[in-house]
Every structure is written in structure tokens, then in C-alpha cells.
Amino acid sequence: xxxxxxxxxxxxxxxxxxxxxxxxxxxxxxxxxxxxxxxxxxxxxxxxxxxxxxxxxxxxxxxxxxxxxxxxxxxxxxxxxxxxxxxxxxxxxxxxxxxxxxxxxxxxxxxxxxxxxxxxxxxxxxxxxxxxxxxxxxxxxxxxxxxxxxxxxxxxxxxxxxxxxxxxxxxxxxxxxxxxxxxxxxxxxxxxxxxxxxxxxxxxxxxxxxxxxxxxxxxxxxxxxxxxxxxxxxxxxxxxxxxxxxxxxxxxxxxxxxxxxxxxxxxxxxxxxxxxxxxxxxxxxxxxxxxxxxxxxxxxxxxxxxxxxxxxxxxxxxxxxxxxxxxxxxxxxxxxxxxxxxxxxxxxxxxxxxxxxxxxxxxxxxxxxxxxxxxxxxxxxxxxxxxxxxxxxxxxxxxxxxxxxxxxxxxxxxxxxxxxxxxxxxxxxxxxxxxxxxxxxxxxxxxxxxxxxxxxxxxxxxxxxxxxxxxxxxxxxxxxxxxxxxxxxxxxxxxxxxxxxxxxxxxxxxxxxxxxxxxxxxxxxxxxxxxxxxxxxxxxxxxxxxxxxxxxxxxxxxxxxxxxxxxxxxxxxxxxxxxxxxxxxxxxxxxxxxxxxxxxxxxxxxxxxxxxxxxxxxxxxxxxxxxxxxxxxxxxxxxxxxxxxxxx
Numbered sequence: 001x002x003x004x005x006x007x008x009x010x011x012x013x014x015x016x017x018x019x020x021x022x023x024x025x026x027x028x029x030x031x032x033x034x035x036x037x038x039x040x041x042x043x044x045x046x047x048x049x050x051x052x053x054x055x056x057x058x059x060x061x062x063x064x065x066x067x068x069x070x071x072x073x074x075x076x077x078x079x080x081x082x083x084x085x086x087x088x089x090x091x092x093x094x095x096x097x098x099x100x101x102x103x104x105x106x107x108x109x110x111x112x113x114x115x116x117x118x119x120x121x122x123x124x125x126x127x128x129x130x131x132x133x134x135x136x137x138x139x140x141x142x143x144x145x146x147x148x149x150x151x152x153x154x155x156x157x158x159x160x161x162x163x164x165x166x167x168x169x170x171x172x173x174x175x176x177x178x179x180x181x182x183x184x185x186x187x188x189x190x191x192x193x194x195x196x197x198x199x200x201x202x203x204x205x206x207x208x209x210x211x212x213x214x215x216x217x218x219x220x221x222x223x224x225x226x227x228x229x230x231x232x233x234x235x236x237x238x239x240x241x242x243x244x245x246x247x248x249x250x251x252x253x254x255x256x257x258x259x260x261x262x263x264x265x266x267x268x269x270x271x272x273x274x275x276x277x278x279x280x281x282x283x284x285x286x287x288x289x290x291x292x293x294x295x296x297x298x299x300x301x302x303x304x305x306x307x308x309x310x311x312x313x314x315x316x317x318x319x320x321x322x323x324x325x326x327x328x329x330x331x332x333x334x335x336x337x338x339x340x341x342x343x344x345x346x347x348x349x350x351x352x353x354x355x356x357x358x359x360x361x362x363x364x365x366x367x368x369x370x371x372x373x374x375x376x377x378x379x380x381x382x383x384x385x386x387x388x389x390x391x392x393x394x395x396x397x398x399x400x401x402x403x404x405x406x407x408x409x410x411x412x413x414x415x416x417x418x419x420x421x422x423x424x425x426x427x428x429x430x431x432x433x434x435x436x437x438x439x440x441x442x443x444x445x446x447x448x449x450x451x452x453x454x455x456x457x458x459x460x461x462x463x464x465x466x467x468x469x470x471x472x473x474x475x476x477x478x479x480x481x482x483x484x485x486x487x488x489x490x491x492x493x494x495x496x497x498x499x500x501x502x503x504x505x506x507x508x509x510x511x512x513x514x515x516x517x518x519x520x521x522x523x524x525x526x527x528x529x530x531x532x533x534x535x536x537x538x539x540x541x542x543x544x545x546x547x548x549x550x551x552x553x554x555x556x557x558x559x560x561x562x563x564x565x566x567x568x569x570x571x572x573x574x575x576x577x578x579x580x581x582x583x584x585x586x587x588x589x590x591x592x593x594x595x596x597x598x599x600x601x602x603x604x605x606x607x608x609x610x611x612x613x614x615x616x617x618x619x620x621x622x623x624x625x626x627x628x629x630x631x632x633x634x635x636x637x638x639x640x641x642x643x644x645x646x647x648x
Contacts, residue, residue, distance in 0.1 A: 022640045025390045025452045026633050029441060033383035035367050036060075036344065037088055040357040041096040044350035046113050047357045047380070048077070048090045048099065049369050062087050062101055064116065065380060067371055074381065077101075079109050079118050089129070093137045098179075100131050100140065108142065110179055121181060129171070130197065135204045139183070140176040143195055145169040145216070152269065153217045153549050156623030157593035168214035170194040173207065175230065188233050196223055196269070199250050199259075205230050208250040208259045217593070220269040221246055221551040225261065225279060239284050244474065244555040248272050249341045255303045258323070262295050262341075265473050267433040267513070267552055270343030272296045273466035273473065276308055276321060287326045293317065294435070294466035294473065297340025301353030307331075309340045309347055311435045311466040314396050314407040318374060332375040335396070335438035336362050361440040363394040363411060363448065387440075391451030392416045394438060399494035401462075401487040404472065408460035408491050409436060410499065414452045423505035423647040424456040424495070426528070428488060428521075430512030432464035432480070432556075433473055444625065444632050445511045445534055450640060455647075456501050462487030478558055480540070480571035481520040488517075489525070504529065505647045509639065511535050512595055512624065516573070519603050522584055523576035530646035531584040532639045535595040535624060538603035540568035548593035577606045583613035585642040587635055589622030615642075 034052040041047070047065045063074040079087060079101075087109075089102040100110050100121065108122040108131060122128075126146040133140055148169040173189035189195050189209065194216040198209040207230065212223040225239035225247060238259075241247050246266040250259055257280055264274020273294030276287045288295065293312035301307050306321045316337035320329045338347040338358055346359035356374050361367035366384035370377035392412030399406055413422055427447040429436045436459040441448040447457050461467055462484040463475030476484045496503055507530040510518045515536030522531050537543050544550055544561040554560065561568045569575055584607060588600040597618055604616035617638060619631045626632045 021453055022449075022637055025449050026636055028387065028390070029449065030629065030633065032366055032387060032440065032442075034442075035359045035369055035381070035383075036346070037090060038346060038348050038357045038359050038369055039090045039092060039099075040348045040350050040355065040371065041092045041099075041113070042094055042351040043096040044352065044355040045096055046092070047369070047371055048092075049357075049359070049381075050088050050090070051383070060086050060088055062090060064111075064113065067380070075116060077111055077116055077118060079103050079107070079120070089131065091131050091133060093133045094135055095137045097137075100133070102128060102131065105129065108140075119181070121179065121183075122176070122185070127169075127171075132198070132200060135200055135202055139178055141198070141200065141207070142174050142176070143171040143198070144174045144185075144187075145171045153594050154623060154625040155593075156589065156591035156621060156627075157548055159591075165215075169216070170214040171196070171216060173198055173209065173228070188230060189228060190233075190235060193226075193235070194219065196220055197248060197250055198228075199252050201252050202254055202256045206256075208252055209235070210247055210250055210261075211235070217269075218549050218551050221266075221549075221555065223247065225250060225259070227259075239279055244477070245274070246555075247277075248274075249298055251298055251300060253300050253303050253323075257303070260298055260300065260306055260323075262298065264294065264470055265433060265477075265555055267431050267556070271431070271434055272339075272342045273311055273433055273435075275470060276306060278323060287321060287323065288328065290469065291328075292469040292472075293319075294469070295319075296337070296342055296466075297345065297347070299340060299349050299353070305353075307349065307353055309338050311337055311437070313398075313467055314409060314435065314461055315437050315467075336360055337435070337437040337439075362438040363389060363391060363440065366440045384440075389440075390414050391448055391457070397458075397491070397495055397498065399491055401490040402483065404463065404475070404487075405468065406460065406462060406487045406491060407467065408458060408495075409438065410495050411448055411451050411457040411459070412499070413454045413456060415454070419500065421500050421502040422454060422456050423507070423643075424458055424501045425450045425507045425509060425643055425647075426458045426460065426488065426492060428460065428462070428508070428510035428514040428517040429465070430510065430514045431466075432476055432484065432513045433466060434513075435461050435466040445635060445639070447509060447639075449636065450643065453640065453644065455643070456495070456499055458491065458495055460488045460491040462491070477556055478567055480556065481517065481524070481573075482571070485517065485521060485524060488521070489527070492527070503527075507531060507643045507647050509534070509643075513537075515595065518584075519573040520571070522580050522582040523573045524579070526581050528582055530643055531582050532587065532642055533584060533600070533603065534587045534635070534639075535589065535592055536573075536586065536600060536603065537595055538572070538599045538606070539574040540572045541565055542602065543596070543599055544568065546596045546598055548596075574602060574606060577603075578610060580607060580610065580612050583642075583646050585638065586614065586616045587638070588616075588618055589624060589626060590618050590620050591622065592624045594624040 212219040298308040357371040366387035509532040511534035518533040607614035
């Protein structure tokens with residue numbers, strides 16, 4: 001009896017110590033200063049960025065720096081005195097004298113760079129995004145959804161009551177003639193089309209636009225390339241991509257003859273990856289066919305050269321591409337990714353195509369703003385200089401899986417002792433068209449923090465990921481959970497040969513597609529001792545009718561669930577649910593439109609029925625991306641505690 005009491009006391013002490021460590025690590029993550037939306041003026045004189053006090057997703061502030069003055073310090077640019085403003089979306093005028101920015105999503109402001117004077121340009125009843133200056137700086141264009149819309153499928157969906165699907169708020173392309181508060185804005189695109197992205201022609205008379213009929217969140221996967229005549233308002237369809245190619249980032253060449261864009265299989269709007277295409281006259285050309293990387297943003301440098309950022313081998317690159325020959329030159333490569341475009345741009349070129357600004361972070365260094373000549377950047381902020389990592393070294397790992405090269409990242413425990421055996425957590429990224437690169441952890445489901453508790457953490461980039469070319473990204477089409485799981489398991493075998501990992505104490509987790517892969521994995525193998533499925537998908541057949549963005553599924557499954565239910569069933573975890581033995585924690589947002597809560601309920605209910613240890617936690621009001629800091633931290637605490645219980 002005494003021995004039992006002593007053992008119980010030791011277990012309680014270990015759990016208490018683990019919880020203290022969790023709270024310490026999460027508390028420090030919460031204090032990290034977060035940057036976004038870095039932008040450099042065309043002449044390279046000024047840099048702006050958005051700064052958030054901690055990873056809270058609430059109020060944000062714009063800072064401005066004169067990089068030509070060595071004594072200058074960042075100056076805060078603000079549209080008001082209240083604390084809870086959300087200011088973002090800086091866009092520089094072509095003459096580099098002023099810039100616009102958004103407050104919340106309905107107010108457009110304009111700021112003078114030299115004086116820092118700010119004035120309200122428009123206060124609109126609706127949702128504004130993607131402000132762009134007319135090439136001669138005399139006016140603006142922007143996308144506007146009147147009386148609603150906006151946010152995207154990552155946000156919490158409204159309560160589904162009343163008549164469903166009866167109202168569509170399309171984003172229309174608006175042109176503002178002038179930059180005074182009284183300047184009139186006119187809709188120039190047709191009401192029946194939702195404009196996702198656009199670009200001015202160099203002469204200011206036309207637009208290139210990517211558009212589809214609404215609803216906006218669902219139909220991006222079927223969008224086409226148009227040109228729009230500003231005078232006649234005629235929209236001309238110029239390119240219809242194949243079903244397995246989504247398009248993004250239309251950019252007009254300086255001479256107005258060519259439109260470049262990114263095309264590829266993309267599972268999520270704004271999370272970009274693919275090849276570089278050009279449209280000129282009546283034809284479309286893939287300039288990077290066969291490239292073993294995934295372009296994610298682009299700019300023109302003259303009429304014959306494109307600079308693009310890319311995902312490559314688990315990291316990032318900057319590439320120069322000849323439009324005439326298709327030959328490319330890698331100008332910079334690093335372990336972190338840099339995104340010129342997309343949902344979270346963190347890189348910006350000046351007009352010379354050499355001077356640039358970036359938000360950089362790796363597992364070794366917390367995020368800061370850097371600027372200078374490409375590849376020779378110097379750090380210009382020190383907001384996170386006091387941050388220290390709570391994990392050990394991170395190394396890129398490659399392995400062969402069924403004839404393909406696969407890459408991943410292995411993060412060591414914080415206090416690693418050679419010769420000692422450690423548990424490991426495998427985190428599978430979302431998408432599936434995505435890629436994990438080196439980056440300082442955030443507080444939204446990043447298992448790097450497990451290394452602070454004495455775990456190895458493995459981040460594989462299996463087939464379906466970006467970074468290895470289009471064929472690799474298409475590798476899981478009609479095969480969700482097949483080859484990609486085999487890639488993950490082969491990666492686990494590879495790291496077991498490299499590091500002292502206890503193969504009896506390995507857990508698996510992920511969010512979104514990673515949540516699906518977690519649910520799928522525990523139906524296919526008993527190799528993992530514990531699992532945490534965040535915003536997962538249990539049943540592709542029922543999911544098709546529940547989610548708010550079903551169009552993304554056609555390129556991957558080849559047909560709707562009503563035309564080919566078998567291809568959906570063969571990849572559904574629920575089909576093999578009786579094979580599960582792994583204790584599984586399930587987490588989801590109440591109003592998740594991408595991976596609706598009923599999917600998590602279905603998996604949890606099945607595990608309860610067959611007697612597998614499980615728990616379901618539904619977070620009120622949250623969508624696919626959690627916005628409340630307290631909820632994001634609670635998710636991590638529960639996840640870490642679950643693995644501590646079953647792997648330690």
C-alpha cells in the first residue's frame with residue numbers, strides 16, 4: 001500500500017510539473033510580438049508593417065520607418081486613439097509619397113509618408129479588400145461586397161437559419177476617381193461575378209481579373225481569367241483553367257502585353273502554390289513546367305523577367321525567371337518561406353527588384369522585420385529580442401517513399417541528452433496543398449512546444465504538399481490517406497534511424513486536413529499510442545453536403561459524391577472505424593464551415609460506441625481558425641496534456 005501511495009504521489013508531481021512547464025511555454029508564446037503585411041515603397045525609401053502585441057488576433061498597429069535615415073526609429077501610424085482598432089493592408093502609391101490602409105474591413109485611410117498625417121478616405125457599408133493605386137497615382141481601385149460578405153471560409157460561419165443560400169454578396173471591382181473624401185466610387189465589374197483578385201494595366205485603362213459567379217467562398221476553385229475594359233466595362237473571358245488547376249495573382253507586365261499568374265492544384269484560397277503561367281494574345285504558356293518547387297507569389301522586373309517566391313524542399317526561395325526562354329536562376333534559398341502574395345504575405349520588393357523587406361523567423365529566431373538588398377537583409381526591429389526557444393535544434397530530414405523524395409523537419413527536445421530514449425509527436429500539416437517550413441511557433445496548434453516538455457516533434461511534408469513540384473502536389477488525387485500516409489510512416493522509420501526515439505511512445509496529430517489524416521491514421525495502424533484530431537473529417541460522403549466550400553473537392557476526387565460515392569467512401573475514416581484502438585482527443589470550432597463540427601461528432605460518437613478512450617471539445621463561436629487567444633491556448637493545453645497522459 002505504501003508503495004502505491006508513493007507511486008501515485010510521484011505521478012501527481014510529474015503531472016503538476018508538466019502543467020507548469022506547459023503554462024510557462026505558452027505564456028511566453030503569447031508574449032511574442034507578431035508581424036504581418038510588410039511593405040516597402042516602390043523607391044525603397046520607406047517600410048511599413050503591421051504589428052500585433054502577442055498572437056491575439058485583435059488590435060493591430062501600422063509602423064513606418066524611413067530606411068534612408070540611419071537615426072530614424074519606427075513611427076506608429078494610427079487612424080484613431082482607441083486601442084481595439086484593426087489596421088492593416090498598406091498599399092503604397094506608385095510615386096512612394098503616400099499609402100492607403102484599411103481599418104477593420106470597411107474604412108479606407110490615406111497617409112502621407114513624410115508628415116505621417118492620416119485622413120479618412122471612405123467609410124463604407126460592407127467589406128473592403130485589395131486596394132490598388134491607379135498606375136499614375138491619381139485614383140484607386142478596390143474590391144467591395146456591399147452589406148456583407150468577406151472574411152473567407154477560415155472565419156466562423158453565421159448561424160444557419162431561415163432560407164439558406166438565398167442571398168449572395170459578390171465582391172465587385174470598384175474604381176475611385178481621385179483621392180479626396182468626396183471622390184466618387186463606381187462599380188465596374190458585373191454584379192453576377194465575384195472578383196477574387198485583379199491588377200491594373202500599366203495604362204490604367206484595363207484590368208486583369210480572376211472571377212467566378214458567387215458565392216465567393218465556394219467558387220474560387222472554378223474561377224477564370226478575364227480582362228476588363230474600364231471605359232466600356234466589358235469583361236472578356238481569356239482563360240479557363242482545367243479542373244485540377246486553380247489560378248491566382250494576375251500581374252500585368254510593364255508594357256501591358258502579358259499577364260502572368262500562378263496556376264496549380266490548390267486546396268485553399270490564398271494558400272498558393274503552382275507553376276508560373278503567362279497569357280499573351282490568345283495563348284497560355286507554363287513557364288516552369290516540371291519545376292521541383294511551388295511558386296507562391298510574383299512580380300515583374302522589366303518586360304522580360306519575373307521574380308517569384310517559392311516553397312522548395314521544406315523552405316523558401318526567390319527565383320529569377322526569363323519569360324523568353326523559361327530559364328530560371330535561384331537567387332536566394334533558406335529554411336523559412338517568404339510569401340510575396342497570398343493570405344499571409346511577408347515579403348515585398350521595391351521597384352528595382354533588388355531592394356526588399358521581409359518578416360523572417362525560424363525555430364532559432366523569433367519573428368522580426370528585415371530589409372535591404374535581396375539576400376543581404378539587415379534586421380530593423382528588435383521587438384522579440386528577449387524571446388528564447390523552448391526546443392532543441394531543428395533539422396531537415398529527407399527520405400525515399402515509393403520512388404519519390406520526401407522532406408520533413410525534426411525538432412529535438414529542449415534539453416536533449418544523447419543516449420536517452422524520448423517520445424515523439426508527429427504533426428501532419430493542413431491543406432493538403434501546404435508545406436511546413438522552419439518558423440517560430442505560434443499559439444494556433446503548433447506542436448513545436450512539445451519539445452519543451454521533452455519530446456521529439458516531426459513535421460512531414462508528404463505527397464500532396466507544396467515544395468516538390470506539381471506532380472508531387474497532385475500525388476494524392478483520388479487517394480486521400482493512401483500514399484500520403486505511407487510517406488508519413490516511411491518518414492517515421494527514417495527519423496527512428498536518426499534519433500533516440502522510443503517507437504512505443506509516438507503520437508500523431510494535425511489540424512484541418514491534418515485532422516483528417518489523424519482520424520484516418522488511427523483507422524489504418526496501431527503504431528501511434530495517442531492522437532489529437534483538430535478540425536478533422538470523418539466521413540467524406542457526409543462532409544460533401546455539410547461543408548460550405550464543396551467545390552474544392554472536385555479536383556481531388558474527380559467527381560461529386562453523388563456521381564462517384566465510392567471514391568469518397570474508400571478514404572473515409574468512418575469506413576474503417578472498427579479498427580481503431582488509439583486514444584483520441586477531438587477538437588473543433590462550433591461554427592467551422594470548412595470542417596464542420598458534425599464531422600468531429602461523428603468520429604467521437606463512433607469511438608465512444610466501440611469503447612476507445614476519447615474526448616470531444618467544441619469551442620463556442622469559433623470557425624476553422626480560432627480567433628480567441630484563450631481558446632487557442634486552451635487547445636494547446638489540452639493537446640499537450642493528452643499526450644503527456646498517454647505517451648509519458
